[in-house]
Amino acid sequence: MTLVEVALNLPVKGLFTYSLPMNIVNVISPGHSVLVPFRNFTIKGVIISINAEGSLSYQGEKNKIREITTVLNSENPVSCQLMELTRWLSEEYGCSWGEALALIYASPKVKKKTMPLPETLDRAIELEAPLLLTPEQSEALQKLENSLEAGKMEPFLLFGITSSGKTEVYMRIIQEVLKKGKQALFLVPEISLCYPFYSLLKKRFGGRVGVWHSQKTPREKSSQIEMIKSGQMDILIGARSALFAPMERLGVIILDEEHDHAYKQDEKPRYHARKVALRLAEIHQSLLLLGSATPSVESFYNAQEKRYTLLTLKERVPTHCLPRFTVVDRKKSQTHGSPFTAQLFHAIRVTLNKRQQSILALNRRGFSTFLLCPNCGYVWKCANCQLTLVHHRVSEIETDGENLQCHFCFEKKPLPKACPDCKSEALYTGGFGTQRIVQDLKKHFPRARVVRLDRDVPKPKAAMAQAYETFRDEAADILVGTQMVTQGFDFPRVTLVGILDADTALYHPDFRAAERTFQWITQAGGRAGRSALGGEVVIQSVMPDHYALLTACQNDYPAFYRQEIDFRRSLNYPPFTRLVLLRVQSKNKKEWVAQESDRLCAQLQTLECKADFEVLGPGPAPKEQLNKELRWHILVKCRTSETTRSVALAMRSFIPKSGVKLVVDVDPYNIL
Ligand SMILES: [Zn+2]
Ligand SMILES: [Zn+2]
Known part of the structure; x- marks a missing residue:
């Protein structure tokens, strides 16, 4: 009987032993995908080795080693390089080898026709x-x-x-x-x-x-x-x-x-x-x-x-010159409730008069960003996520069809007429999103041709291609949008970029907040001045002295880096440590989340390498509830890569109570 070791696409430790049917013994080699019986299911796996002895085996009923059902990719076994890559990946990110191998034959979850952009x-x-x-x-x-x-x-x-x-x-x-x-x-x-x-x-x-x-x-x-x-x-x-x-x-x-x-x-x-x-x-x-x-x-x-x-x-190619950056302090500028400071307003007017184009970027969709009862202070929040609901309109002009939307779980509800607490009908909408910007532009510059681009426009991909053509053909004067407008929109007649909310990311409790802000300003600002016409970037902020803003405006990444690396060093954040984020979450057993988080922490303290990491938490995540799920975080700062791997590996043997889920994220980017 020929035995093989198989890595299964399951969150399990080790490899599993199966036998090969006589008729396929000669056609099989490591790297072949197979279907195998496992408990009462048939699942996919990849052959790791043949004739292995002493490996872990799954004993089915009657202690009998079971046979492989089918060979799937007899033409194209996984190459030895990808076998090694996935083995390493499974150790590095704390998953099973089989789960890592599944990346190779992953097929689209939603079968849709890919749309080549024009x-x-x-x-x-x-x-x-x-x-x-x-x-x-x-x-x-x-x-x-x-x-x-x-x-x-x-x-x-x-x-x-x-x-x-x-x-x-x-x-x-x-x-x-x-x-x-x-x-x-x-x-x-x-x-x-x-x-x-x-x-x-x-x-x-x-x-x-x-x-x-x-x-x-x-x-x-x-x-x-x-x-x-x-x-x-x-x-x-x-x-x-x-x-x-x-x-x-x-x-x-x-x-x-x-x-x-x-x-x-x-x-x-x-x-x-x-x-x-x-x-x-x-x-x-x-x-x-x-x-x-x-x-x-x-x-x-x-x-x-x-x-x-x-x-x-360091040099731009000869036909392009660096735009001029200006930071405007929103606190000092009289805006009278408008999203525009006088300086940005003036710059838009001048650009229109010169028949050149402007891009206005901000990271908030919708009309206004919150709805508030000024009488009692009630703010409308999503019942599933506890995030502030955003006020949307169907179009910038009409007021019917207004609603409130959650930008995380997409829950929508009609715009309320009165406060549920104090019954006051004098409600206040505050903050501004892309829709509000377009409305203001239409009011102040009625002849300007304005295009909006964000995820709310119908068919965003097609709209992106269309906005691209409209702008290139100079059939539009101003493009308003979210991050979407900062990628790939490079036109010689764009001489003004306005960034309306440069500092929103800085409020997030995330150690990468300054880095994200620097990147956002540099990328958006880079859309201006892509020809001999030159360009100007106007940045509105309430934190105009923050180093991320100042260094971005001076186009001085090394200066940004020097301040940022000091901050990371002083708080022991990457690259001086590696993080493992452990998230304990539950929809139906919320009462167990805190308790399971404590148990997880206790298990961390039993690890041999505990002198090599520092634990923050447990405690509620900054976004404590998302999609009706309660979420708690434990952040582990590991001093070495070896410790990182040991922590990730140890977490694989933690079995949370039923109804509670543990997510292990090595080198996390989303820590909210
Ligand atoms: Zn009220
Ligand atoms: Zn929600």
């Missing part, structure tokens, strides 16, 4: 591609080529301000990698960002380029696997799941916008693409190139510590 989005990047390299670009490229020649793994951080021509460096190194007969992997934070780069890569490299992401159907994927195996396709572009594509001759892995939080997966296994890319590059002994205008504090620290080689592009 070709027009290409232009944004084309503008950044000069024919001649600047001296800085040449120097960066030379260092990359030397490392490629040496043929050993080396991580690089390409720190280049917006419009400094990072993309061109990516293109050239890909070209060198292909010349050596190797493959290139190009990662972007979100699926929607694949297409502009895809078109650009396609123009340079023709049909050798493929797009790989989690929304591809199994059929689309298998035809791509064919092309990769046969060598027809050697450049893949994708979001984080492309790390698990079957590339066996990787020469370079590029992570563009390496600071972007979308690289962190927020469902199990909760891995970070940057960390996985680093490990994948080690396995392949390939180049790793992380690129950003606003590097993550962790990556810049690694560069300072010489773990990464730093490549810097």
